[in-house]
Amino acid sequence: MLFAPDTEEALEFVVALANTDAGATRSGTDELATVDQLRELLARCTYSGRIDNDEAELQAVREARAQLRAVWTLDRDRAVEAVNRMLREARALPYLTRHDGSDWHIHATDPDKPLAERMRVEAALALIDVIRMNETGRQRVCEADDCTGLFIDLSRNGSKRFCSVRCGNRMNMNAFRARRAAV
Numbered sequence: 380m381l382f383a384p385d386t387e388e389a390l391e392f393v394v395a396l397a398n399t400d401a402g403a404t405r406s407g408t409d410e411l412a413t414v415d416q417l418r419e420l421l422a423r424c425t426y427s428g429r430i431d432n433d434e435a436e437l438q439a440v441r442e443a444r445a446q447l448r449a450v451w452t453l454d455r456d457r458a459v460e461a462v463n464r465m466l467r468e469a470r471a472l473p474y475l476t477r478h479d480g481s482d483w484h485i486h487a488t489d490p491d492k493p494l495a496e497r498m499r500v501e502a503a504l505a506l507i508d509v510i511r512m513n514e515t516g517r518q519r520v521c522e523a524d525d526c527t528g529l530f531i532d533l534s535r536n537g538s539k540r541f542c543s544v545r546c547g548n549r550m551n552m553n554a555f556r557a558r559r560a561a562v
């Protein structure tokens with residue numbers, strides 16, 4: 380295992396959030412356009428604490444998505460600035476907690492703080508680990524030319540190139556067709 384389980388889980392959530400972007404979804408549409416879609420996203424992970432289920436929360440989470448997508452591709456030193464800023468703005472205060480059957484893990488905001496703020500802080504805590512271990516190179520953007528998908532490469536040799544099997548297969552097929560056309 381590369382990172383602590385809660386860190387990997389938080390990174391996977393950032394990816395799931397980021398990949399609701401229209402350029403990364405299977406449907407080709409923005410899959411974080413409605414409160415219902417936000418609820419669907421949250422159902423796929425283990426978000427505890429305050430959830431308002433309203434339009435204001437949706438807009439705030441959409442802003443957090445844009446912000447985290449941008450942070451994902453920063454170089455290490457710029458990522459440090461972004462992470463520190465997110466923690467400072469949320470007045471984050473780390474503490475260990477255990478809830479919903481989980482093991483001890485870090486939170487740094489109150490459960491009644493707005494969802495988007497908790498998402499940013501949780502992401503920032505995970506990015507701290509990635510930065511400290513000098514593994515920011517594992518935060519990738521899908522190499523498929525028509526995809527804006529992000530992914531975290533947790534493979535041993537760090538050689539993953541695509542956000543999904545779907546993108547890998549599509550690009551392999553394109554390469555195959557291109558080779559055949561060239562013959």
Ligand SMILES: [Zn+2]
Pocket residue numbers: 427476478481484486
């Ligand atoms: Zn938790």
Ligand SMILES: [Zn+2]
Pocket residue numbers: 521522523526527528541542543546
């Ligand atoms: Zn992709």
